[in-house]
Amino acid sequence: xxxxxxxxxxxxxxxxxxxxxxxxxxxxxxxxxxxxxxxxxxxxxxxxxxxxxxxxxxxxxxxxxxxxxxxxxxxxxxxxxxxxxxxxxxxxxxxxxxxxxxxxxxxxxxxxxxxxxxxxxxxxxxxxxxxxxxxxxxxxxxxxxxxxxxxxxxxxxxxxxxxxxxxxxxxxxxxxxxxxxxxxxxxxxxxxxxxxxxxxxxxxxxxxxxxxxxxxxxxxxxxxxxxxxxxxxxxxxxxxxxxxxxxxxxxxxxxxxxxxxxxxxxxxxxxxxxxxxxxxxxxxxxxxxxxxxxxxxxxxxxxxxxxxxxxxxxxxxxxxxxxxxxxxxxxxxxxxxxxxxxxxxxxxxxxxxxx
Amino acid sequence: xxxxxxxxxxxxxxxxxxxxxxxxxxxxxxxxxxxxxxxxxxxxxxxxxxxxxxxxxxxxxxxxxxxxxxxxxxxxxxxxxxxxxxxxxxxxxxxxxxxxxxxxxxxxxxxxxxxxxxxxxxxxxxxxxxxxxxxxxxxxxxxxxxxxxxxxxxxxxxxxxxxxxxxxxxxxxxxxxxxxxxxxxxxxxxxxxxxxxxxxxxxxxxxxxxxxxxxxxxxxxxxxxxxxxxxxxxxxxxxxxxxxxxxxxxxxxxxxxxxxxxxxxxxxxxxxxxxxxxxxxxxxxxxxxxxxxxxxxxxxxxxxxxxxxxxxxxxxxxxxxxxxxxxxxxxxxxxxxxxxxxxxxxxxxxxxxxx
DNA sequence: AGGGGCGCTGTAAGTGCTTACAATGTAAGT
DNA sequence: ACTTACATTGTAAGCACTTACAGCGCCCCT
Numbered sequence: 001x002x003x004x005x006x007x008x009x010x011x012x013x014x015x016x017x018x019x020x021x022x023x024x025x026x027x028x029x030x031x032x033x034x035x036x037x038x039x040x041x042x043x044x045x046x047x048x049x050x051x052x053x054x055x056x057x058x059x060x061x062x063x064x065x066x067x068x069x070x071x072x073x074x075x076x077x078x079x080x081x082x083x084x085x086x087x088x089x090x091x092x093x094x095x096x097x098x099x100x101x102x103x104x105x106x107x108x109x110x111x112x113x114x115x116x117x118x119x120x121x122x123x124x125x126x127x128x129x130x131x132x133x134x135x136x137x138x139x140x141x142x143x144x145x146x147x148x149x150x151x152x153x154x155x156x157x158x159x160x161x162x163x164x165x166x167x168x169x170x171x172x173x174x175x176x177x178x179x180x181x182x183x184x185x186x187x188x189x190x191x192x193x194x195x196x197x198x199x200x201x202x203x204x205x206x207x208x209x210x211x212x213x214x215x216x217x218x219x220x221x222x223x224x225x226x227x228x229x230x231x232x233x234x235x236x237x238x239x240x241x242x243x244x245x246x247x248x249x250x251x252x253x254x255x256x257x258x259x260x261x262x263x264x265x266x267x268x269x270x271x272x273x274x275x276x277x278x279x280x281x282x283x284x285x286x287x288x289x290x291x292x293x294x295x296x297x298x299x300x301x302x303x304x305x306x307x308x309x310x311x312x313x314x315x316x317x318x319x320x321x322x323x324x325x326x327x328x329x330x331x332x333x334x335x336x337x338x339x340x341x342x343x344x345x346x347x348x349x350x351x352x353x354x355x
Numbered sequence: 356x357x358x359x360x361x362x363x364x365x366x367x368x369x370x371x372x373x374x375x376x377x378x379x380x381x382x383x384x385x386x387x388x389x390x391x392x393x394x395x396x397x398x399x400x401x402x403x404x405x406x407x408x409x410x411x412x413x414x415x416x417x418x419x420x421x422x423x424x425x426x427x428x429x430x431x432x433x434x435x436x437x438x439x440x441x442x443x444x445x446x447x448x449x450x451x452x453x454x455x456x457x458x459x460x461x462x463x464x465x466x467x468x469x470x471x472x473x474x475x476x477x478x479x480x481x482x483x484x485x486x487x488x489x490x491x492x493x494x495x496x497x498x499x500x501x502x503x504x505x506x507x508x509x510x511x512x513x514x515x516x517x518x519x520x521x522x523x524x525x526x527x528x529x530x531x532x533x534x535x536x537x538x539x540x541x542x543x544x545x546x547x548x549x550x551x552x553x554x555x556x557x558x559x560x561x562x563x564x565x566x567x568x569x570x571x572x573x574x575x576x577x578x579x580x581x582x583x584x585x586x587x588x589x590x591x592x593x594x595x596x597x598x599x600x601x602x603x604x605x606x607x608x609x610x611x612x613x614x615x616x617x618x619x620x621x622x623x624x625x626x627x628x629x630x631x632x633x634x635x636x637x638x639x640x641x642x643x644x645x646x647x648x649x650x651x652x653x654x655x656x657x658x659x660x661x662x663x664x665x666x667x668x669x670x671x672x673x674x675x676x677x678x679x680x681x682x683x684x685x686x687x688x689x690x691x692x693x694x695x696x697x698x699x700x701x702x703x704x705x706x707x708x709x710x
Numbered sequence: 711a712g713g714g715g716c717g718c719t720g721t722a723a724g725t726g727c728t729t730a731c732a733a734t735g736t737a738a739g740t
Numbered sequence: 741a742c743t744t745a746c747a748t749t750g751t752a753a754g755c756a757c758t759t760a761c762a763g764c765g766c767c768c769c770t
Contacts, residue, residue, distance in 0.1 A: 005509060007725090007726055007727085008726060008727060009726080017749075017750090018749065018750045018751075019727080019728095019750090020728080020729075020749070020750060020751080020752095021748085021749060021750080023727065023728060023729080024728095024729095024748095024749090026727090026728095027728080030747095031747065031748060031749090032748075032749085033747085033748065036748080036749085050482045050486075051726080052413070052486055052725085052726050052727070053482070053483055053486035054408075054409045054410075054412040054413040054486055054487075054725085054726075054727090055409075055413050055725070055727040055728090055755090056726080056727055056728080057409040057727090058407070058409040058410050058413050058725085058726075058727070058728090058754095058756065058757085059726080059727045059728040059729080059755050060727090060729085060754095061727070061728060061729095063483065063487075064479070064483060065483050065487070067466075072456070072459065096467075097427075097469075100468075100469035101427070101469075104427065104469065104471055104480070107479075109479065109480035109484065110468065111467070111468055111484070111487070112451075112466070112467040112468070113455075113464055113465060114452075114455035114456075114459065114465065116459055124462070124464060125459070125465075127405045127408075128418065128420050128464040129464065129466070131405070131408035131409060132408055132409075132418075132420070132466070132487040295649075295650050300655065362755090362756055362757085363756060364756080372719075373719065373720045373721075374720090374756090374757080374758095375719070375721080375759075376718085376719060376720080378758060378759080379758095381757090382758080385717095386717065386719085387719085388717085388718060391718080406756080406757070407755085407756050407757070409755085409756075409757085410725090410755070410756030410757035410758090411756080412725090413725045413726065413727085413755090413756080413758090414724075414725050414756080414757045414758040414759080415724095415725070415757090415758060415759085416757070416758055416759095
């Protein structure tokens with residue numbers, strides 16, 4: 001905390017009023033005469049006074065801050081802490097940016113805090129965060145945490161989740177199903193794909209399961225097939241996807257027509273491994289991603305994927321938290337953001353142009 | 356804040372001790388008998404008690420949190436809020452990740468908060484943040500902010516800065532000069548480059564100016580030339596670099612042998628524009644970057660660049676803040692992290708392999 | 711046995727703010 | 741002029757913690 005800064009008492013003294021009046025001015029309360037208000041403002045300026053957030057929150061006022069908790073994968077980060085190959089990171093970053101942006105627009109500050117997932121999940125950061133903010137946004141996998149639930153029950157919270165909903169706050173989800181369905185229909189309809197493969201994400205991620213479910217149902221819908229041997233287990237990371245596809249290649253069985261990946265990062269890894277083993281994409285086999293990360297359009301082949309409105313997700317989450325705070329949004333509210341199919345080169349469409 | 360959660364009084368009552376004793380247990384103070392401690396711990400567990408950060412900080416204790424303020428460019432974000440083409444973002448993200456990681460390792464939580472830069476810089480978030488954390492990390496351009504200085508004077512702060520230092524806290528910088536020098540020597544020595552060009556970053560960024568200065572001096576050192584017309588002004592963004600290079604192309608004058616870009620993002624833009632106008636890289640002209648962002652090795656041509664230890668920067672910053680807090684690091688400390696020349700394809704070295 | 715020292719625990723005074731309630735002043739109504 | 745209502749301001753009681761200080765019991769020493 002700032003050392004030796006002015007307190008409300010100092011301001012009151014300079015302005016020749018009581019601390020209550022200063023507090024009223026600070027909170028834009030009505031019932032303060034104009035000239036008194038001016039005097040207080042002058043004193044505030046003169047002393048560079050900044051109200052203590054701590055004291056403020058202690059006494060029940062608002063902090064003007066919103067927290068956002070995102071997962072930090074312990075095991076993966078330990079293994080290679082400085083690698084940037086963490087999909088959830090890229091994806092989360094965009095959400096954070098959107099949330100920061102919107103919070104800032106609305107006069108709030110956004111505190112983003114990483115929470116370790118896996119291993120002995122430490123609730124400490126979550127507690128710290130929750131007691132420093134007015135409301136909290138929990139991204140994807142943080143939601144599944146028991147402690148997180150406890151916190152969510154106690155304060156205004158918004159869950160960013162692919163499935164499921166929150167009885168204790170708001171929920172914002174992305175239309176995973178719609179995106180996947182559009183993708184599968186495109187593959188079947190335009191490219192005549194019938195033999196599908198899938199590289200999944202972490203099982204405990206609602207988004208991952210939602211995407212898998214959507215693949216299963218839409219493949220059925222278009223009359224395609226999804227052989228169990230072609231359902232690979234990934235964890236959203238490029239490395240894991242690469243080893244998964246490598247192992248699949250060793251099997252020798254003929255590959256499916258396409259590998260739908262649960263995110264772009266994995267798609268990148270899959271493409272790389274396939275290329276190295278002679279399976280050119282999209283000539284021999286197709287690959288698609290999910291998310292539309294920035295690189296997706298810049299690599300060769302450009303990646304056909306489903307765009308997630310990550311930035312907008314952050315914006316929407318902030319709006320909902322503040323709505324919850326102001327009582328304008330009721331607990332249990334659910335909002336679904338649309339996804340968009342982004343057709344590029346890796347599905348065989350001729351829109352490819354290497355950087 | 357959490358509603359209706361247990362307080363220290365509740366715990367004291369359940370454990371049949373005074374609140375002072377509970378507080379002692381919470382703070383690992385010595386002088387608490389073992390069985391008393393156990394009783395308190397049991398009560399804490401039973402009540403799911405979490406000490407209020409607000410009260411804790413009000414009364415002067417530590418919060419166990421560290422803040423990190425990073426710049427959010429107002430004008431650019433307003434123009435295209437959802438675009439990811441913001442170099443400082445990619446770079447900052449890595450720092451945040453490192454800081455989060457290290458903080459978590461050391462039992463702290465890291466709150467990252469975006470601060471608007473440019474326009475009417477709002478100090479609000481910075482104040483919010485500073486009163487919620489024990490120490491604060493200010494990245495690059497946030498440092499130059501007057502209000503930031505005021506805050507830094509009042510609390511333990513670490514500046515992440517390319518040049519300059521802080522009289523009020525610690526400073527961590529990256530060896531911009533060393534990296535640029537190594538790069539220029541490589542270009543001159545291996546590729547015989549003598550006519551240099553430079554695409555700079557935002558003038559108010561210490562890193563940007565440090566890199567420019569290093570280019571100037573090392574080009575002189577190797578006996579090369581840096582024509583004023585080949586010193587382009589960018590702002591670290593791809594878009595701006597593209598328009599800068601486009602304008603330069605319109606001049607018609609012969610291009611230099613190489614464009615050294617102050618960061619990778621701009622290098623990407625420069626490469627793209629050059630390609631589109633028929634100047635193949637590295638056949639006709641060379642381009643280099645700075646930072647070594649993840650994409651740098653995946654695009655074509657792979658980018659020769661100077662690696663910044665971004666993640667390590669975050670780690671070091673956290674270490675220094677905590678050192679400051681513990682009194683183990685003295686105010687005014689400076690630490691310089693090394694940079695590494697990463698030779699790839701865009702400087703003409705034959706190490707290229709498209710994804 | 712009495713006293714000093716020490717380890718453990720409790721009491722109470724802040725910490726800076728919000729806000730219910732009380733008090734004051736002022737203007738309007740009768 | 742006197743009441744009444746209301747706008748404005750002050751007083752003081754929390755909010756949930758930390759910590760200086762005081763108190764108490766116990767053991768060991770003389």
